[in-house]
Amino acid sequence: MSIPTEPVAAPDVVRRLAGADRVVPVWANELGGLTFRLDPVSDAVPVSEANGTRRARYVKWRLLSAAHPGEADLADEAARLAWAASYTPVPRVLEHGRDDDSEWLVTEAIDARTAVDPRWIAAPQTAVRAIGVALRALHDALPVADCPFTWSVEERVARVLPEKADPGTLARLADAPDLVGPVVCHGDACAPNTLLHDDGTWAAHVDLGRLGVADPWADLSVAALSTVWNYGPGYEHLVYESYGIDPDPDRIAYYRLLWDAT
Structure with a gap:
């Protein structure tokens, strides 16, 4: 896993989720999974319930065909985050989705x-x-x-x-x-x-x-x-x-x- 050093094309679903917001690739794994930060530049980002300010979001995306038995399913990650959030600081899940080719997980950014x-x-x-x-x-x-x-x-x-x-x-x-x-x-x-x-x-x-x-x-x-x-x-x-x-x-x-x- 590493920070991308070359240009990364955002998948269609990531661009859709971003709306008018800036899409920044922040992480890539060896299987082709990508993580993007969606920086708020418009009203597309929901208002945080915590402090009333707009927060960035993160989108984890992966191709289903590239998954292997040791890789965590994003639906499983969403469930684990939702459970752990009652006890310890973790990102808030905003959306999990899946289509015929890929799946994605959207979480709210943490100020850290x-x-x-x-x-x-x-x-x-x-x-x-x-x-x-x-x-x-x-x-x-x-x-x-x-x-x-x-x-x-x-x-x-x-x-x-x-x-x-x-x-x-x-x-x-x-x-x-x-x-x-x-x-x-x-x-x-x-x-x-x-x-x-x-x-x-x-x-x-x-x-x-x-x-x-x-x-x-x-x-x-x-x-x-x-x-x-x-x-x-x-x-x-x-x-x-x-x-x-x-x-x-x-x-x-x-x-x-x-x-x-x-």
């Missing part, structure tokens, strides 16, 4: 920056500590007993991609560690999915398409690893410190292997 915004790339210690604090707050806030969604080892292993299902990997994945927790996990706790206020405190989480009950290390291991991808080496320990937990090498290794395989 992703943890991989250039401002926070330049201040990695602040960003990484906020990621750990935010993940702990998410795990503490979401009620396991009331969560209708799961992200278990068993269901994830069942979706291992064929090209990654070599015998050695499968044997290691079959030897799962005992479940710790559990908590309601984010499901994609990489650095870009934490939003920060300008003072460096966490603001919200986005991209909750895999949210579900699981071992907290399923999130922690990937959150720490993603700091290497986004900020360089030397910051992983800050995720664990700010979360308030000591590293568990065995669980870290297992859940990173599972992440890579699925």
Whole structure:
């Protein structure tokens, strides 16, 4: 996943949703899925119930033909966002739609920056500590007993991609560690999915398409690893410190292997 560096043509449905508003491509994944920001330049954007001001919107769009078994369905993401919104800051769902070829999800923008915004790339210690604090707050806030969604080892292993299902990997994945927790996990706790206020405190989480009950290390291991991808080496320990937990090498290794395989 990356910020587009070349011009991106907005699909027809995105242009329709935008109306007169400015369409800005902000994210692209390796399967052709795209995310656009619709910046308000007219009355096309609804008034926010929170403060009476117009907010930008985000549109996630993907081709149905490009989906694979490990990718979150946008209808599932809409359901998870709607559930989580009662307990923790997440984007408000405005619309989910689907046609013969594609599907899309429209959410209201949150007044905050992703943890991989250039401002926070330049201040990695602040960003990484906020990621750990935010993940702990998410795990503490979401009620396991009331969560209708799961992200278990068993269901994830069942979706291992064929090209990654070599015998050695499968044997290691079959030897799962005992479940710790559990908590309601984010499901994609990489650095870009934490939003920060300008003072460096966490603001919200986005991209909750895999949210579900699981071992907290399923999130922690990937959150720490993603700091290497986004900020360089030397910051992983800050995720664990700010979360308030000591590293568990065995669980870290297992859940990173599972992440890579699925």
